[in-house]
Amino acid sequence: MRSSTGPTHPGISVVIPNYNGADLLAANLPGLFEALAFSGADHEVIISDDASTDGSVAFLKENYPGIVLLTSPVNTGFSPNINRGIARASKELTFLMNTDIRLEKDFFVPLFDYFSDPEVFGVMGRIVGMNDDKTQDSAKYPKWNGLQVDGSANYLPSSGTRAPSLFLSGAEALVETEKLKSLGGFDEAFAPFYGEDLDLGLRAWRGGWTCWYEHSAVCRHKTSSTISRHNKPGAIRAIAARNKFRLHYIHLDLPSLLLWIPVVLLNLIVKSLTLKFYYPRGLALFLRDIGAAAASRRKVPDKYTLRQVYRKITRTLSADRIR
Structure with missing residues (x-):
């Protein structure tokens, strides 16, 4: 009203x-x-x-x-x-x-x-x-x-x-x-x-x-x-990891994406050796449904790249109040 x-x-x-x-x-x-x-x-x-x-x-x-x-x-x-x-x-x-x-x-x-x-x-x-x-x-x-x-x-x-x-x-x-x-x-x-x-x-x-x-x-x-309140901690961490993979896959440009893949593989080895199994679980969940991420990637607006967005925001900012 x-x-x-x-x-x-x-x-x-x-x-x-x-x-x-x-x-x-x-x-x-x-x-x-x-x-x-x-x-x-x-x-x-x-x-x-x-x-x-x-x-x-x-x-x-x-x-x-x-x-x-x-x-x-x-x-x-x-x-x-x-x-x-x-x-x-x-x-x-x-x-x-x-x-x-x-x-x-x-x-x-x-x-x-x-x-x-x-x-x-x-x-x-x-x-x-x-x-x-x-x-x-x-x-x-x-x-x-x-x-x-x-x-x-x-x-x-x-x-x-x-x-x-x-x-x-x-x-x-x-x-x-x-x-x-x-x-x-x-x-x-x-x-x-x-x-x-x-x-x-x-x-x-x-x-x-x-x-x-x-x-x-x-x-x-x-x-x-x-x-x-409604989910187990291990499942939460695995889903969070899956969605972080998904976010990068959707928004990184192709050259950055190709460089990102070996970083993921290196992290996979380190996380597995240190028994942080949420990481491989998250990666498996991401790869299982990579088709959905690919569809999302195709629909993302492309007026600006991710790098251009970051520059656009930070060029007027001071980092002294970050917490």
Whole structure:
């Protein structure tokens, strides 16, 4: 609903993927609706449930009958689940939000101005602790040595409140709906989890769009891992390794890819000798489904190479705030 007294902003489709998060929905949906009302933007809330068994669907039907509730008979993983919600999004902007995120009331207010620039794909805010203001997640600094893609480093703007980001956190990102759909949403080959948000950010940058971080847009997160609640540690590490192989295969140019292969083989020997079996397991999983990665590689926008993206982001940045 649009406030009659608030500013006119683009409408927002909120898309929340859920799997057995009834307790998190109960805790964090009130903050979402408060932030939406404060923004004055027309909105809809779409929750895509991935075959939950904890009463999530019943909770939502009873307490939030006005939302769009999508259900699946089988568990499909993060990317397919959130993509079902993205497909239903009808507003100009789509806000991607995890169930374990709690928004501050004014979260959306500083984000709207970004979309006056036609090159902007999306913007993320700052994630802090649920009970403190310690930064957990911020702008993503691109580390690049020609063969290794690494988006794990956070950094803060050296001045002002905005900074370019290699990718947008899948936990909280406001993006332009048309651009998101044109990229096909998240790559479902990364299912069930890990790496899909980095891949989406790289595809946006390589297509000529930009991703941003806004320090004054604050949301809160209780330090925990939804993934570890439902998966064994060994399986998590193997899937993470598989998706890292997949990410490199999709985005490295051909000369870099040819140089990357012997690096992988050398690492395979070292990891196996040191009993780090998640690495060979991840490689086997990747090779088993390499056809899906090849299909993804063919669909990646090619306006910019990965090397050009890294240069574009870093040429205006200072590395003194990296953590």
